[in-house]
Amino acid sequence: MRIELVKRPERSQLFAAFSPFIALGLTLIAGAIMFTVLGKDPVEALYYYFIDPLREVWSLHELAVKAAPLILIAVGLSICFLSNNWNIGAEGQFIMGAIAGSILPVMFPEFQSWIVLPLMLLMGIAGGAAYGAIPAYLKVRFNTNEILTSLMLVYVAQLFLDWMVRGPWRNPEGMNFPETRTFSPSAVLPEIWSASGRANWGFVFAIVAAVALWFMLSRTLRGFEVQVLGQSPRAGKFAGFSQSRMVFFAFLVAGGLAGLAGISEVSGAIGQLRPTISPGYGFAAIIVAFLGRLNPLGIIAAGLVLALSYLGGEAAQISIGVSDKVVRAFQGMLLFFVLACDTLILYRVRFVGSSAAKTVEATQNV
């Protein structure tokens, strides 16, 4: 007996809706197996991982803190992926946005005014967008593969940040720790509701960005252009849409939002630049984008799920003593299962019995 994939005549709406849930279920099963192999009680481990972090208000705030950058980056990436631009470099755009946005509080700490924060955010957006424009330009001008260029630029950004905080931007009063000076209060993104937890305005930005991009994608000509150029470039050209301009548009939007996420994270959650400012948000956001079906509203939900996996990882590390690498393993499995389950939208599984194989052999003997 063998298993075959048979192409469906048209997309299955049922599986398009359920594939993320099937993927989540399969991830939980695989996770349980993984914990069992590690010698932990799988039920207890999954409880600490996925339920425990949701039980208290302060940890819901933490969820929002983690989800904000994921959602911001992922909605930008959805524009890229829908228009067939494979921007894998959001992590780098995040870092560059954080660096550009930190220019004012690090270099001009005396400049304190209500305008500092809006300027920081705008500079963060500009920094991320400018960094995203590099792979876009390379793709349009030299036809380079944007997967490679955007990915490699991540490492450039990471090392540049590392050098900045150890070198020129190191805090002169910081006991030689590789950190910038802490931001003055006027450069800190305020908390939404500081009485109960740490969640800052970054989460609000994320929701606003998601709703705005959802509106653009589903209701405007620009959204139509994104989808046509992504699905059939030639039809897009026939429609009079420009492929090159779309490459820039997608990378600038995604880079700008990643940059906004970067400066929001630094200004709201960390308060200074350090050698590492992201636990891989830029990469995890790729999972978020696909788990959310590249739909900005779906991405809000998917961002919360992935944020939970970060929180759960920390909780499980503390309470049952598993490695923090388990988080990456979970995220990897989730992406794997999401992409695998998406096959079911266009294909159905058919089991071919051994009887069919026999008839083939029989006729060959004619």
Add this chain to the structure above:
Amino acid sequence: MDTTPLANGRNLLEVRGLTKIFGTLKACDQVDLTIAKGEIHALLGENGAGKSTLVKMLFGSLEPNAGEIHWNGQPARITSPGVAKKLGIGMVFQHFSLFEALTAAENIALSLADDTPISTIAAKARALSYSYGLPLDPESLVGDLSVGERQRIEIIRCLLQTPDLIILDEPTSVLTPQEADKLFETLERLRAEGKSILYISHRLDEVRRLCDSATIMRHGKVVGHCNPRLETPSSLARMMVGTEVKNAERTTAAVRGEELLSICGMSRKPAGPFSMPLKNIWLSVAGGEVIGIAGVAGNGQGELFEAISGEALQESADAIRIRGKSAGRMGISARRLLGAAFVPEERLGHGAAPRMRLSENLLLSRHTTDGKVFVGTGGMVKSGAIQKAAQRIITAMDVRKSAPDPEAAALSGGNLQKFIIGRELDRNPAVMVVNQPTWGVDAGAAARIRQALIELARAGSAVLVISQDLDELFEISDSIAVMHNGELSKPIPIAEATLERIGLLMGGAEPGHLDPAKEVA
């Protein structure tokens, strides 16, 4: 219709009552076919007549619902292409399945399911190719080869399996006349060696020249067997098309209105390694007339269409004028705003986005021209107005579909083409440029599309039709120009145009300078 007895030893393949049903459509209905050893047998029929379905059943890609196949007098069940190859049936497809980044020899090795080293295969392929007069370098990359050379790889690949029956699906549709002649020599040699060939085509001349017998299909049924050499093209065409499809009615030659589209000395460098340059093209289309452009596939028609539509820009703004305005440097949207409309050859992926709904595909070509109606302030798409317009087009062109607003890919070729043409007609364009208006479209839809194009012209628009289908051009055009090797002949008024004269130009007789005295009688 002769019915030879089943166990006749001379017959290689006998098919009786073969039927294939897709849903409610009988793609093949009780088809009989007999191929003798050492003959070239033509399978004639219009697009959608069921030729491809029949051939796919013979090659094992499709399983018949009923009927029997006898191979060398023995009943056979062909359940897969592998079985067909084992029996001795080889096939050369219309659309090649070659990897461009691999060499010819590697491509051949991929299809031979054994471990023969590539060097052996290359040597064999080289020997075989020269012995059949199809020179081929097995070491060359497929990406560097012309379409004709790629077809040679497919043929060599097929011959290496020493088949007794070779099926060729529309082999000359991608060839120049010279390449076609070479192919015919090869096929005649194969026949002399006792091999049988099933030759699928709708080109009557080559069938009459090459084939010993013919089976003609229409609407899934066999409507006749004949010896093509004893028939005339018109008698064959009558059998193929039947009498129930009436030709489009062309009212008497229109009064030539003012010039709406003119191409003035346009040249274009080849865009890619395999595309044709355009050389100094002059053409003028006036309101009220239909001008047809004939030519063998790949002689620059696609490049010409892209240049006129604005998907490719010209170097000089004056190279193309639409309604008197220089449009050479304008993009496709700006040219549409001047009143031009375009229908490309490829429906899925060029004229329409396959996975988008019909209403969304309406927006595809009309978002600028009908900007006020379909797009509101801030780029908001007005889906209500678009839905209404889509329904209007669907009704006007009689587009048959299974859902209220289906994805373009879910429609049959003919119905999608009716929608795409209707989308442009709905605008009442002053200039309409259509590439292959009825390619792969069933006869009924084709007649409707042709009629619509004539009516558009008679209402005062300029219509330019690029087509490989000469019968179609003779049916609707007021004059016909011929494209060959990137050059365009002078348009010949329909009253003076004969099949022979156009055919000569398609074969490369000097464009524009055809002396009527030189015409072949």
